[in-house]
Amino acid sequence: MTADKARLVPPDAVRVWRGYRLPTLDIPKFYSNLGTVFVPATVLMQIDAGLCSYTPTVPAGLDGKPDSVPDETAILFWDSQETYWNGFSTLAVRTYTLTHGGVYTTQSGANLPVLFSGSLKIEAPVYLFDKSADWMHGAINHLVAGRAANVDPVAFRTAIENVLSTIQKQVPLEGAIACVGNDYLVYWELGSAAPGTPTPPSGIPALQAAISGWNQVFKPAPTFLPIGLWDKWAGMDVRAGSSFNMQFKRRDSQT
């Protein structure tokens, strides 16, 4: 599978996933399931249903990560929201979707975002920039953070709202997505700086300064799958802190 040509997709055509590991599944088994089934299946089963980019990250097992912070995060861009919903009329997407039950708790879920207008709702993702972008090819930074025990949930959310408003107005990015729960923040940004820029624009330092709890920054690594659905392959190596920006040929690029 080789690199794909650029394709800009709308900022609201993304599912924002926050997954929590079933307590009955130990962490090594969780990594194994992600690497041998879920991450590659997300790509291989959904390219032909219109998947445009997929960026999974695995905070599970990182030192100090509170249980209330997701064990796996992901953003999955489609060429439109309609494409995402239409996928369920295909067997491939129905099958892929129903593989999740044995791994994730019912607290887990994904949502489509709305444009950020200054305030956040719990478990409701937002996007900050109303322009199309190609998240498979750009440089993504991803922040996962927990609420400190001495900060109440409203203050946590308010502090984040203030920083997101500033990012939206002042930081030149190609795209940004955020979602808060009562106890966590997940935030992705797509940079616009040329490769090699020493300090590319980013909203992450300001977010880190505004929250005092556990946090970790990830730089999803461009990752190709070397195989197809029926090839002999043991799977990907997934461990604490793994973060991938999966690279594939989108369906409208296939010949």
Added chain:
Amino acid sequence: MKSAPKSYPVAPGSVYVWRGYKSAASSYAQFAQFLGSVFVPACVLLQPPVGLRAYLPTMVPQSNSPSPVPDQTALMFWSTPEAHDLAAHAIAVRIYSNLHGDAYDMARSKLQEIPESISTASQTLTPEQPYFLLDQPADWMLGKVYHLVGSRPANVASAEFLSQAWSWASAFHAKPPASVDGALLCCGNDYAVAWVHGPKRAAKLAAALDGLAALTTSVLRVEPVSKPLPAGLWDHWAGLDLTKDGSLNLQFRRPPPARAAPRKPSGK
């Protein structure tokens, strides 16, 4: 003109004999809807490229089915006895395997699936151990199949039921009906499931199981309908209606033996 599908006979032990019990969290209608919309077509679309040779799922009607009788049966034939395990090297098969827990009560459904020769049994059958009654290879996707599901009569003890079934199976093994080239049997303490296969589509196979039927209270006797799927993995399609087509012999393309297993990527 379409040519006839090529025949790929497989060894009689190269099959998984599934007896599934639905999850208590689902109604029978939900169970049938799930199997038809995802599970059954996924089996056919994900596994043949790596060795699946025949797949015959059957829904067991609930109207006259006591609780110990499975809610669904299936035969999954593989190109070789080892092919099922080798297939798990392909992600397509791992995806399919990860579906199981959603539909079934796995505590009840996790049973011995690989058959032994009936000649290994002595005077009685081991409950929940499938047996093949004929030793020759057969291609179960082609030809004709007949399937029986029965429950143990209330006035027959389990031990007697298993002993009677062994007597019938041993006699079948010694003198099989001329039209039959494959036969499988599995008994629990309270039920029996059996299948016979004949290579000719016009074969009349029901009588081959009359002797076993006489030992059971009938739940289902059916000829699985040969049916191809009308859609691929990425086509828009709602799935199969298993409340209408409850017993199927699914028809699909099969690769030749040299290609019927996961292979290292070609590097293209």
